[in-house]
Amino acid sequence: MVHEKYLTIPELAKLLGVSRIAVYKRVKKGQIPATKIGRTYVITDRTIAEILGKELTQRGKERIDAAVRKTVQEYGDVLKQLAKG
Numbered sequence: 001m002v003h004e005k006y007l008t009i010p011e012l013a014k015l016l017g018v019s020r021i022a023v024y025k026r027v028k029k030g031q032i033p034a035t036k037i038g039r040t041y042v043i044t045d046r047t048i049a050e051i052l053g054k055e056l057t058q059r060g061k062e063r064i065d066a067a068v069r070k071t072v073q074e075y076g077d078v079l080k081q082l083a084k085g
Helices: 009-016 020-028 045-051 058-084
Strands: 006-008 035-037 040-044
Touching: 006 009, 006 045, 009 020, 009 040, 009 045, 020 040, 040 045
Parallel strands: none
Antiparallel strands: 006 040, 035 040
16 A cells, blocks of 8 residues: 655645745646645646656656757757857
């Protein structure tokens, strides 16, 4: 049996140094995966590790690749000019 550790929204907010409302909004938008138990949302230690950058999941890698492609597409000429400089 796997025992996962969980944090609540206020605990995660304190860990990240942001307001609990900011974390709650990200949970509601689906940006932070969470499970609702009763009236409380809990976030797994695996998700927290991903948020803190300790673990990079396939989804995280795909998001980074998409961001790099978009940046190169939008600013490719500027990046080339900066490389010459």
